[in-house]
Amino acid sequence: MTTPESAPDPDTGHESEADTGDSDSTDAEVDRIREAFAREAFDVTPGPVPLEAVRRAGRSLRRRRTATFSALSVVAAATAVAAVVAVTYTGPSLPTPAQAAAPPATVTPQVPPPTSRATPTRTAARTPTPVRVVASGERVDAGKGWKIWLTSQGKHWTGPDGYENTRSVTDGNVDTAAPGVSHQSESSAAGGFHSGLYYGTRAVGRVELTGSGGGRTTATLLELPGRPGWGVWYAHTGPSGGEASVAMYDRAGELLTNLPG
Structure with missing residues (x-):
């Protein structure tokens, strides 16, 4: 008859006595280790x-x-x-924040200048007269029966009577190295016809007649191709009231030469 202590293990069929002994020794060892840790812990002062x-x-x-x-x-x-x-x-x-942080702008009061004599304003120059370029020998209708043409020799013109006149630029009487003008005129009860040479400049702006009464007349300008340095001017005025002076200006309005009447 088998006692309970030696009964076989239901899983393995072997008796569990040896296993029981081993379990008891393991528990004892765990207790000894716990006691050792407890002793060490008591020795530590926190x-x-x-x-x-x-x-x-x-x-x-x-x-x-x-x-x-x-x-x-x-x-x-x-x-x-x-x-x-x-x-x-x-x-x-x-x-804005940037505007608020910026220092205020300095405002300089505008103080009017002390009273002084007014500076005269320079009168604007008159518009230059365009120069009409004509071919050599080309007859130009100058109005009121007058005709003018240019050649390399100088100025040629005829009046209502058909009589031809010439003013040379090659006879030595005209110095084209310096600005100058000439003046030929014929007057009648109907008015006066004035013409002449201008020379000594390639920047002519206008030729102007001034009558004895102060009236001014701007002349028409003719020139041959190639800007030879001379040309012809002509103008009509009212009934003769005396001699007229002739003045030549450059394109900037500066007086180049003046021929008294």
């Missing part, structure tokens, strides 16, 4: 708890949380105010 450091860390954490909450509150309030201002403000534009 350090003091850093209560002040813990308190400081807690206060710092509370301050950060409070500051963050306050900043969020200010931002929220500013956003609400800006929205209200944007909806209700209708006045002039508010300055």
Whole structure:
């Protein structure tokens, strides 16, 4: 008959006595190790708890949380105010942060200058008279029965009576190296016809007659191709009232020469 202590193990079919012995020895070993750790633990003296450091860390954490909450509150309030201002403000534009930070501009008062004599204004030059370029021998109708033409020899013209006249530029009596004018005229009860040479310049602006009464007449200008440095002018005036002077100006309006009447 088999006793309970030696009954075979239901899983292996062997008796479990040896297993029981091994389990008891293992438990004893665990108890010995626990006692050894307990003795070592009793010999350790724990350090003091850093209560002040813990308190400081807690206060710092509370301050950060409070500051963050306050900043969020200010931002929220500013956003609400800006929205209200944007909806209700209708006045002039508010300055930008850069404009508000900039120093105010210095305003210099405009002090009127002391009273002085007025400076005369220069009179604008008259528009230059265009020069008509004609071919050699081309007869130009000068009006009222007069005709004028140019050749390399000089000026040629005829009047209503058909009589031909000539004024040479090659006979040595005309110095084309210096500005000058000549003047030929024929007067009648109907008016006067005036003509002549101009020379000594390639920048003629106008030729002008001035009568004894002060009236001024601008002449028509004729010239051969190639700007030879001389040309012909002509003009009509009213009934003869005396001699007329002739003046030649450049394109800037400066007087080049004057031939008294």
